[in-house]
Amino acid sequence: MDDKDEDLGAFDPNIPEEGPSAPPPGWLDDVHGYQGHQGGQDDNPLYPPPPAYNPQPELNRNTLVPNVRVPTVSEEVARDALLKFVKSKWTYSSKPARNLTFKDLKPITVYRYRLETYTESRTSAWQFEAYNGQMVDGPQYGMCPPPWDIPVTSPQRYTDMVEKVRVPHSSFVKLCHTCKGCGRTRCTSCSGRGQKRCLNCHGKGHKKRTGNHRKSSGRRNCTSCHGRGRKRCTPCHGHGYKTCSVCHGSQNLLHFILLTVTWKNNVDDFIPDRQPDFPDKKFEKVTGDPFFIDENVLVYPIQGFPDQEICDASTKMINEHLNRYSSTSRILQQRQTIELVPLTHAHYTYKGKDHSFFVYGTENKVFTSKYPSACTLL
Structure with missing residues (x-):
């Protein structure tokens, strides 16, 4: 450190530099049952x-399925649903929806299996x-x-x-x-001196005269530091230290x-893909009619349901949930449901050409890959 550095201000060695905001390794003792923790790290x-019991699937447990009638929609409901859909598309005209002629309304059986594991x-x-x-x-x-x-x-x-x-x-x-118990830490901006070298005159306190002054040579005091060559440090207000940001002094x-403690409902769905013209992803945002609900601390795979894909999905998803959640969480409850999701394929003609659209969900949402819109974008 040269004399110019010493002139910048007094240095107090008793004020420590600012340490890390999180305690260093080994700073805190382990507590029984909570070993391996260090402050500032992730949880x-x-x-x-382990549970006091190990439940096993029940043998010969058949799922009682009530007589379910596939829901259908009338021409009036289908037309209203299409009109509502067209209204949400500003490039579509409502004229085809109002004047189309229905040929067939074909209901399609769609089952959705859902498993919820509350952890x-x-x-x-x-x-x-x-x-x-x-x-x-x-x-x-x-x-x-x-x-x-x-x-x-x-x-x-x-x-x-x-x-x-x-x-x-x-x-x-x-x-x-x-701050090592000091309550304050050394200002990093001025290194604890309270003053900083003037950047305008580079610490010299003066600058060369310029312009058409009568005395073209010579020096003049720096107007920024008033000839001192140093200025008060703004972050610490010239004290050379700041109140500790962690203990606040x-x-x-x-x-x-x-x-x-985190409670979370972990949900997985399965719908057999039997309708290639309809994207299954559309089912994610609509509801169905849950005609089968099974709830327990641990549910067991469905057996005896007419759609074997639903039974296979139940077995696979229950095993996956047990393997995924039982080791890291406590499973509080499980619920499995089978919904009948309304889906109707509406076929119609307009101006001599055949078209179709789908009405799906209890909300009567509409999906169509092509609509005979009368509006044309330029």
Whole structure:
């Protein structure tokens, strides 16, 4: 460090440089049941204990399927649905929809199988806050309860929700790791000196005279720093230090384990692809008529349903959900449903040419790959 650097301002070695915002490795001790946590990192998954029972599929369990009548739509309903669809397309004319002649309304049987697995998962991570004399729920009040023994109020079944709970008896106070308990950190902008070299005169305090001045040679004081060669540091207001951004000057931090409980309804659907002219993806945004509902902690694969693809999908998806969720989450409830999704293929003629469209879902949505619109885009 040269003399010019020393002239910039006093340097206080007792004020530490700003450390990391997260505690360094080894700063916090492991707590039984919550091992492997480090402050500032992502939440660590807490695997649930194995269930006390291991349910097996019931043998010869047939699904009772009621007599289901394939829903149909009338010409009036089909026309109204098409008119509503055309109205949403500003390039389409309503004239074909109003004047078309129906040839056939063909209902199509569409089953949708849905499996819902409602799970609860728990993760935890060290958190901290500035300590200002608040109550410290530490080990002196007892041992931390195991993560899956901490009581929480469950939401309504099949509702997604996240709740954060402070783990009892996990709190303790420790010096701030960022400022080393000083309450303030050295200003990084001026390196703790409170002043910075003037950029206008490069620290010289003067500049050469220019222009048509009577004395073309010589120097004049810098107007930016008034000849001092240095200026007060703006970020720290000339103090050379700033209040610690982590402990906010309190010098101490209250550390604790934060438990995050997540409830999630995991849903998968299956529809046999039997209608090549209709995109199955359209079914995702419409509802059907659920004529079969089976609900339990763990449901069993469907057997005896007339559509074997539905039975096979039930077996496959139940096994996938068990493998995917049972190891990392607690399965609270499962529900499987079979819906009859309305789908009607409407054939019609307009100006001597044959056309068609689909009416689908209980909402009577419309899909058509080609419409005889009377409007033409230029």
